[in-house]
Amino acid sequence: MHTGAYSDFKNNLLDQASELRARIRSGAHTAPTSGLANSLLQGNVVILPSEWAGDFLLYCQNNPVACPLIGMSQPGDPSLPDLGHDLDIRTDVPEYQVFRNGERAEKVTDLKSLWQDDLVTFVLGCSFSFEAALIRAGLSVRNVDEGRNVSMFRSNIATRPAGRFSGNMVVSMRPFSGADAIRAIQITTRLPKAHGAPVHIGDPSLIGIRDVNQPDFGDPVTIRPGELPLFWACGVTPQLALENARLPFAITHVPGKMLLTERLNEELAVL
Template identity: 80%
Template sequence: MHTGEYSEFKNGLLDQAAPLRARIRSGEHTGTTSGMAHSLVQGNVVILPADWAADFLMYCQNNPVALPLIGVSEPGNPALPELGHDLDIRTDIPEYQVFRSGERTETASDIRDLWQGDFVTFVLGCSFSFEDALIRAGLSIRNVEQRSNVSMYRSNIATRPAGRFRGNMVVSMRPFSGADAIRAIQVTTRLPKAHGAPVHIGDPSLIGIGDLNAPDFGDPVTIRSDELPLFWACGVTPQIALENARPPIAITHVPGKMLLTERLNEELAVL
């Protein structure tokens, strides 16, 4: 592909983002974003008061696999221009989860009424970005096939604490045959800002998961007899840390319902 053709192709991909966010902003799309916005980076979101931001930033730095940071806002500013030219973090996620003193108290489709002048937004890389890379590599993603949310589980894998934040890792699971599992590892290893390679393969009990058919977040998916479950670090991990840290208020995405950005997945790749 020539340079001009590639630029046109890239611009065409980037042009997907604003219309998709407009559908979310209007309430037309309220479901999972898995399989949406091909080739575009999707992000997990954590919104905190400014006096909690330094601790959370250190928590991200201590745990780059589970919390790969791709964007931070100015205090009180709902825009993240490096991730989207018209992005408004108060309206552009399909569903928000509100935490009060560590408790999940309510969900909302719009948080303008909850917005505070000291809020800082953190955007973290998401495994939905590497799903796109896996599909382009010829692999089938079960939750995309079944039009369901990805299966996510609380694990016994500890994160490295920072300030008031601590907790175990949440992992997402996708099943593959042996040969496809090897290819999936190769593909995702190149995407550290989208959680990178799996953190565990095989027996779920070794990481504290009792029943793959009962995920803590998301939906169960079919696992065939010739398939292995592969587990990746998940951007729901900070929600466990919020439960433990108990800030007076915090807002996140509902698991599986991500922020769509105007950055390409290839920008996150390690060559």
């Protein structure tokens, strides 16, 4: 792409992200973010007291496929300037999940009344980021086509523990024909910060999923005769680790409702 055209393309995307974050900040958009601001990196969010930040950072380093770290804040700082010039983590996610003693206690649309001076924000890459690349390649992404949240499942794939953090991987599922599945693998392999290649293909029962039409998070999508379900590592994985760690207090995004950054997917692609 010509330099001037690329600059215009990027500026248009950044304007989209800023406008959408403004709608999220005002409470006008509380829906899932799949299919929005195509080509921009979306992020899973984990916010916890600084006392536990070291262990959680190690958990991410131990599990880079499920927890690809793309941003981390200073304690008490709600900004993440490397991910967005005006980003405020207290208001810029469509909906937050609050954990208390490992339990999903409540959902809120902003964190102004919950914010503490010792909170550290972690932002992890998201599979929504590679959906635009799949669509540009001419592939059908079923959850986008059907206007639904992606299907997410608890699996039996163990993660590598760190301190109090441990648990099995959560996976997201998208169905493809055989030929399209090969292409999807090729495309997503280049995007390790968006979870990279699938961790499983085919029979869901082999990774502990009893019914592929009954997701643990998100919505079911149509799987047509002859299609293969492809399963990618999912950034909801840390939410299971939070349940197991039973921290007194922590916050995440609600599955499917991500943080929109100002980084382009291709900036983190592997050539």
